[in-house]
Amino acid sequence: MKLDFDYVVIGSGFGGSVMSCRLVEKGYSVCLLERGRQWKMHEFPRRPNEIQENMFWDPEDGKYGLMEFRDTPDSDVMTLTASGLGGGSLIYANVLYRMPEEFFAGWPGGFTRQKLEPYYDKVISMMEARPYPFNTDPYYQDTPKTAALKKASLQMQQHPAALTPAEFQLPPLAVRFEGEFPGHQTLNSHGAIQSKCNKCGECDLGCNIHAKNTLDLNYIFRARNLKANDGRLDVRTEAEVSKVEFLEDHYKITFHVPQFPSQEIVLTAKKVVLSAGSVGSTSLLLKMKKNGILPKLNRWLGQKWCGNGDLLGMVLNTKENLDPTNGPVITGAIKYSLKNYPDSFPHGMYLEDAGFPNAIAWYISGKVPQITGMIGALCLVGSTLKKYFRKILRLKTLTEINVGDDFASALDRGAFTRKAMVLLGMGRDRSDGVVSLQDDGQTVINWDIKTSSLHFDRLREEMKKIAQNLGGTFLDNPLTHLDKVIAVHPLGGCPMGDNEDTGFVNTRGEVFGYEGLYVVDGSILPTSTGTNPSLTIAAVAEFIADQIPAKTKVLESETKELLKDS
Structure with missing residues (x-):
């Protein structure tokens, strides 16, 4: 039987984009399915009616936009994920942090920081990430919130559980800072058109000038234009997968356009890579198990879920103007190395500045007139x-x-928003959440904040210190008073293990019991990363792709000939 593709990859985030690119380089035919649309330059919604119609993903209510918010009433967590070609890279805050060595404790297969180091390097190179040029470029030096966070970090009293002094850092950002002036368009190393960052603070709403180095502008762009071998990439957006079936020696994948769920399309492939994210991948596989389509999926499916310790806070009425609308969303971070949990589970955390766009400042000014x-x-x-x-x-x-x-x-002078700073905290929470299906087929996440209270208590303490050093008032996320947090970095649900007694997939991402079925995304990480997880997800994907043999032999010189004439 002639199959449609060697591989079908479901999802285009930090797992799916990497796998698609590397498989094409190895000579395989690949079809990449993404439920959302492709967002081109200046297509992200901005006008009020566009925000209502195109910002949110809620198919049950006829919305097929950029972001999906999920709130399980009986759980202590809400989640935020993306829809669109490039996955989470479209709405994340660009930070590519390496996971500290001590946090790899308990990972299977001998995974260590040293083992992943060359793959971290690959991702940083592909995504052209570098620290915010706060110290070197006069245009970017004019970012008050960066200077304020750095100053606050130097004035803070050390936490009683600190193993080393808290350290201010400029983390690597996947943002284009090259160009002669803000908005200057040039080609990145893969040949895609991008603009120099203009500090608009719209990173989390989709960058309309393509200053963000999103996955559609590097990994996917490269794979689409590679001409060095027989590999090819067929990208299909607005393609939501509803079924993955195993048929003797290959897989059948059924998908549909989200707006027309009854019109199903079927593809066949030798192998399948599921990369729909912690919520998406786990949800689809739970449905396949419940409906008897993939009955051999083991008991670890849905286990070891966490929100990576995400916590939002606000500092209001600071002494100085911090202009949170000036700059990329995140520019700086404070790293904390802290004593372990009482049961020796390693703990540490990061606090980062988080700006917001001018539109939010105008909106708040209208709601809170001065x-x-x-x-x-x-x-x-x-x-x-x-x-x-x-x-x-x-x-x-x-x-x-x-x-x-x-x-x-x-006009309102915006003092309320200018004298403010959003704080984004994350760190080592416990991976003891469970993803399951309700009777109506909806996916729910059951996670209790209490077992991770040490982390969240420490995080709030440090946020309050920053507020004090900035001469402002700390405002906790109101949801935390209801024991509720918003997880923008959901992890787990299909955890890696050394064998089927300890995990859902092996350390090559292959599902136990189903040869040729892979899961490669944040769902397979067995613990929280502590840092922003995107780089670690992509590095693990690079490692897994590296274990797959090439279909065709490709010369090194040929792999450098990436782009078709355009």
Whole structure:
């Protein structure tokens, strides 16, 4: 039987993009299926009606946008994931941190920082990541929130559980800082057009000028344009997979356009790589098991879930203007090396500045009007009425004709948002969550914050110290008072193990019991990473791809000839 492809890859995030690219390089025919659309330059929603219609992914209510929010009522967690070609790279904050060596304790297969180091290097090179040029480029030196976080870190009293002093860092960012001026368009190393970062703070809403080094502009772009061998990549967006079946020696994949679920399309492939993320991959496999389609999936499916210790906080009414709308979302971080949990589970955490776009500042200013703006607006109305009455009464006036300053005074000055800083914390929480299906087929996450309270308590303590050093007031995420956190880095659900007694997939990402079925994404990480997990997910994907033999022999010189003439 002639199959459609050698591999079908489901999902285009940090696992699927890497696997697609490397498999094509090895000479395989690959079909990449992504449930969301491709977002080209200037296509991300910005106008109010566009935000309502195209920002959120909620197919049950007719929305097929960029972000999916999930809230399980009985759980202590909400999750945020992406839809679109490039997966989570479209809405993440660009940070590519390496996982500290001590956090690999308990990982199977001899995984260590040293083992992953060359694969970390590969990803950093492919995604052209480098630290925020705060110290070297005058344009980027004008980022008050970066300077404020650095200053606060130097003034902070060390945490009682600290093993080493807290350290301010400029983490590697997958953002394009090259160019002669903000917005300057040049080609990246793969031949894709990108713009120099203009510090708009819109990273988490999709970068409309393509200053973010998202996966569609490097790994996927490279794979689409590779002409060195017989490998090929067929990218199909708006393709939501509903079924993966094993048929003797190959797999049958059924998918549909999300807007037309009854119109199914079928592909066949020798092997399948599932890379739909912690929630997506686990959810699809749970449905396959429940419906008897993949009955041999083992008991570890849905286990070892965590939110990577994510916690949001706010600092308000700081002494100085921090201008959180000025700069990429994250520019700096404070690294904490701390004593272990009582049961010796390693602990550590990171605190990062998190900006927001101007649109959010205007929105907040409209919702929280300030006295100065209100007085200015009243004065403008009064001045206009005064001139009108003088006119109809034919009274002479010596008032100023140029009223530009009067209009400016009527605008809100944004002090509320300028004197603020968003804090994003993450670290080592416990991977004791469980992903399961309700009777109606909806996926739910059961995770209890209490077992990770040590982490969240320490994180809040440090956030309060930063607020104090900035001369501001700390505001906890209101959801935390309901024992609820928002996880933007969901991990686990298909954990790696040395054998089927300890995990769902082996250390090559292959599902126990199903040869040729792989899971390669954040769901296979057996613990929280502590750091932003994207780089570790991609590095593990690079490692797994490296274990797959090439279908065709490719000369090193040929692999460098990447791009077709355009």
